[in-house]
Amino acid sequence: MLDYIKSYLGSSTTPGQAGNTFWASVYILLIFLGLSVAVIAMNWLERKILAHMQVRLGPMRVGPHGLLQPIADAIKLLIKEDIMPSQADGFVFWVAPIVVVITAFTVFIVVPFGPTHAVTDMNIGVLFMLGVSSLSVLGIVMAGWASNSHYPLMGALRSSAQMVSYEIAMGLAVVSAVLMTSLNQTGTGTLSMIGIVQSQQVQQVWFAFKFFPLGLIAFFVFAVAMVAETNRAPFDLPEAESELTAGFHTEYSGFRWSLFFLAEYSAMIAVSSIAVTLWLGGWLRPFPHLLSGSTWDLVFSLLAGITFLILGLMAFVGVFRMPKHPYFRVQTIGLAGFGVVLGLIGLLLFLPPVRDRVQDIFWFSAKVAFFMYLYIWYRGTFPRYRFDQLMKVGWKVLLPVGIGVLILTAVAGVLL
Amino acid sequence: MSNPPNTLAPSHQDLSGHDQTFLDTNELVLNMGPQHPSTHGVLRVVLKLDGEKVLGTECIIGYLHRGVEKIAEHRTYAMFNPYVDRMDYVAAVSNGLGYCEAVEKLLNVEAPPRARYVRVILTELNRLASHMLWLGTHALDIGAITPLFYTFRDREEVLKIFEKYCGARLTTHAFRIGGCLYETYEGFEREVKKFLEFVTPKIGEYEELLTTNRIWVERTKGVGTISAKDCVALGVTGPVLRASGVKWDIRKAQPYAAYADFDFEIPIGQSGDTYDRYIVRMEEMRQSLRIIAQAIDRIPEGPIMAKVPKVIKPPVGEIYHSIEAPKGELGYFIVSDGSTQPYRVRVRPPSFVNLQALDLMVRDQLVADVIAVIGTLDIVLGEVDR
Numbered sequence: 001m002l003d004y005i006k007s008y009l010g011s012s013t014t015p016g017q018a019g020n021t022f023w024a025s026v027y028i029l030l031i032f033l034g035l036s037v038a039v040i041a042m043n044w045l046e047r048k049i050l051a052h053m054q055v056r057l058g059p060m061r062v063g064p065h066g067l068l069q070p071i072a073d074a075i076k077l078l079i080k081e082d083i084m085p086s087q088a089d090g091f092v093f094w095v096a097p098i099v100v101v102i103t104a105f106t107v108f109i110v111v112p113f114g115p116t117h118a119v120t121d122m123n124i125g126v127l128f129m130l131g132v133s134s135l136s137v138l139g140i141v142m143a144g145w146a147s148n149s150h151y152p153l154m155g156a157l158r159s160s161a162q163m164v165s166y167e168i169a170m171g172l173a174v175v176s177a178v179l180m181t182s183l184n185q186t187g188t189g190t191l192s193m194i195g196i197v198q199s200q201q202v203q204q205v206w207f208a209f210k211f212f213p214l215g216l217i218a219f220f221v222f223a224v225a226m227v228a229e230t231n232r233a234p235f236d237l238p239e240a241e242s243e244l245t246a247g248f249h250t251e252y253s254g255f256r257w258s259l260f261f262l263a264e265y266s267a268m269i270a271v272s273s274i275a276v277t278l279w280l281g282g283w284l285r286p287f288p289h290l291l292s293g294s295t296w297d298l299v300f301s302l303l304a305g306i307t308f309l310i311l312g313l314m315a316f317v318g319v320f321r322m323p324k325h326p327y328f329r330v331q332t333i334g335l336a337g338f339g340v341v342l343g344l345i346g347l348l349l350f351l352p353p354v355r356d357r358v359q360d361i362f363w364f365s366a367k368v369a370f371f372m373y374l375y376i377w378y379r380g381t382f383p384r385y386r387f388d389q390l391m392k393v394g395w396k397v398l399l400p401v402g403i404g405v406l407i408l409t410a411v412a413g414v415l416l
Numbered sequence: 417m418s419n420p421p422n423t424l425a426p427s428h429q430d431l432s433g434h435d436q437t438f439l440d441t442n443e444l445v446l447n448m449g450p451q452h453p454s455t456h457g458v459l460r461v462v463l464k465l466d467g468e469k470v471l472g473t474e475c476i477i478g479y480l481h482r483g484v485e486k487i488a489e490h491r492t493y494a495m496f497n498p499y500v501d502r503m504d505y506v507a508a509v510s511n512g513l514g515y516c517e518a519v520e521k522l523l524n525v526e527a528p529p530r531a532r533y534v535r536v537i538l539t540e541l542n543r544l545a546s547h548m549l550w551l552g553t554h555a556l557d558i559g560a561i562t563p564l565f566y567t568f569r570d571r572e573e574v575l576k577i578f579e580k581y582c583g584a585r586l587t588t589h590a591f592r593i594g595g596c597l598y599e600t601y602e603g604f605e606r607e608v609k610k611f612l613e614f615v616t617p618k619i620g621e622y623e624e625l626l627t628t629n630r631i632w633v634e635r636t637k638g639v640g641t642i643s644a645k646d647c648v649a650l651g652v653t654g655p656v657l658r659a660s661g662v663k664w665d666i667r668k669a670q671p672y673a674a675y676a677d678f679d680f681e682i683p684i685g686q687s688g689d690t691y692d693r694y695i696v697r698m699e700e701m702r703q704s705l706r707i708i709a710q711a712i713d714r715i716p717e718g719p720i721m722a723k724v725p726k727v728i729k730p731p732v733g734e735i736y737h738s739i740e741a742p743k744g745e746l747g748y749f750i751v752s753d754g755s756t757q758p759y760r761v762r763v764r765p766p767s768f769v770n771l772q773a774l775d776l777m778v779r780d781q782l783v784a785d786v787i788a789v790i791g792t793l794d795i796v797l798g799e800v801d802r
Binding site: 053054056151158234236237380381383384385387388389 | 444446555558559566629634
């Protein structure tokens with residue numbers, strides 16, 4: 001058994017490919033935990049960033065600067081009464097959030113956090129991700145139908161139409177990225193997530209900047225389609241609060257609702273991961289050629305630790321800005337403790353063995369975090385599209401642009 | 417699965433259709449409100465939908481009916497004054513102004529010049545506050561959540577001035593029959609001037625977020641269009657009428673208070689769609705700033721209250737007086753039987769009349785447009801139901 005566990009350690013593939021069930025399970029567990037933490041953090045960050053964009057403070061009461069607010073909310077949701085409308089279709093109503101959550105989590109099997117940091121590497125990785133994530137529309141339609149109520153029904157119809165139409169534009173953008181991977185001696189491309197990043201490494205360019213501006217346009221098409229795909233502002237019609245109260249999950253509450261919430265955020269992270277993998281070089285660090293050499297390698301590898309140290313420092317600034325009232329003593333100590341933890345993580349990341357293993361994950365997460373910030377920014381800035389305009393943007397703008405970019409990419413690939 | 421028979425709108429021929437089963441391709445009757453996040457209070461709209469398309473609407477009102485007009489018959493003229501603030505609680509000062517001026521006309525009293533200037537300043541400040549609230553909620557309905565917080569931040573400054581002047585922020589009861597009860601406080605003029613300086617760039621800030629925003633333009637242009645003819649036929653007034661191209665503003669047409677003294681423009685639109693109404697209201701906010709600036713420079717000295725008998729007993733007769741409230745023409749029709757209490761008070765609320773245009777404006781448009789149109793009509797249910 002121990003040998004079986006140890007046998008993987010020297011391997012240079014993912015545990016899935018190495019056929020090592022133990023390490024695959026460990027990775028799945030780590031991803032699950034990491035994702036849950038990310039969703040909690042995202043919940044807090046979204047509320048805080050949005051609040052600061054809107055000249056208010058956001059959560060401030062539960063824990064210092066509301067840091068414990070997501071946890072308090074989670075507890076509240078878990079202990080709420082489980083309500084099912086009397087006219088609802090019980091089984092479908094029960095199964096819908098589960099379908100949505102399972103699809104949202106399953107896609108992470110192939111997300112490459114590093115050359116070996118994925119549960120497995122499929123040779124159809126991108127297809128798998130697109131296919132599985134598009135299954136979530138099934139759960140949404142089920143939720144809308146089973147609720148047996150008008151608002152959820154309309155939300156579900158909108159959502160299915162929206163996701164189906166934007167998947168096409170998204171797929172076209174993905175194809176042009178896949179096409180770019182085939183620009184090598186053998187002329188064979190790859191659909192494997194790890195393979196795509198590796199071919200960006202070999203070609204020495206992130207695909208977003210390949211065949212300028214073609215790669216950038218395809219990236220843009222994908223970036224728009226992925227916001228629509230995850231039903232976020234400005235394409236949040238299915239859950240348009242001001243029109244359909246809460247859209248497809250109007251009738252859901254408590255734990256079932258929190259499953260939808262969890263699925264929405266993990267889907268956001270999932271599509272951002274696809275975008276990062278396809279266009280922004282996955283786990284690769286920026287400027288590998290402009291700033292090359294061992295000194296720069298060292299500098300970039302230290303950035304992960306530095307980031308955490310800065311976060312810890314920010315926590316300590318917060319400590320000194322806390323009101324000096326006895327009421328806030330516990331919170332101040334808590335915030336200081338949080339800062340210490342962040343600082344220690346930062347210091348830990350400076351250790352050479354850790355540093356080398358973690359910097360792939362760091363760069364990947366940092367790029368995903370950038371997309372997460374964009375999501376919040378969009379939400380703070382844009383009004384909401386109307387249904388017909390949404391369809392128009394999808395079919396009449398993104399689809400032709402996607403096809404055009406695909407053709408031009410093919411031509412450019414042949415000629416250049 | 418069979419649904420219970422449709423009882424949503426039994427009175428309406430169009431809406432009491434025969435949708436008995438869930439799988440028919442009948443029209444969908446959607447009940448929007450009275451508890452809905454964007455019907456601006458307790459408005460209930462029954463929508464008949466074909467998919468996303470609106471085939472017809474019916475407004476069901478009365479959830480906030482408090483019998484204000486009936487209450488008036490059992491109160492003296494002065495006692496009824498605070499009640500009018502509770503109708504359009506967003507623009508309480510305008511309500512008070514209309515009522516006080518109507519009773520003054522009935523009594524044949526005129527407020528002294530200084531009081532009239534103070535009235536203009538406060539009413540225009542109130543117009544700003546009302547339009548800011550409208551902008552924030554309207555943008556929120558269309559999905560832009562941020563302008564709401566900006567407008568509320570700036571509206572707060574108006575409310576602070578009100579609070580300093582008369583102690584109340586929302587239902588101000590600022591004016592009395594015959595003038596104003598309170599003299600302006602120390603530093604009133606300076607603070608109003610400071611507010612003008614503060615708020616002028618802020619209006620540009622809102623416009624920056626919305627006016628040229630592609631999504632905003634797409635969501636509002638050509639949505640809820642209403643022609644000038646329909647507006648006049650329905651009695652629609654205020655910015656909604658002006659956006660359709662009719663240059664009708666009671667401040668100019670039948671000047672009251674001190675409006676004749678000021679130089680300001682009446683912004684009008686052309687197409688009468690939601691975007692034009694937005695532009696007209698934004699411009700109106702700027703014009704309000706102009707009026708306030710002129711009034712604060714020229715405010716005369718003198719008494720703030722006219723000679724009004726202790727017991728207000730207007731002669732037998734009736735009067736209709738209307739003012740330009742932020743939402744449109746706000747009229748008071750008061751019948752006096754010579755006693756201390758009005759025989760009848762009838763209010764012509766702009767929101768109530770404007771709401772009638774909803775059905776015309778949203779027919780054959782989409783569900784999302786209903787929300788946009790309710791927002792652009794700028795209704796306050798307290799005033800619709802009274």
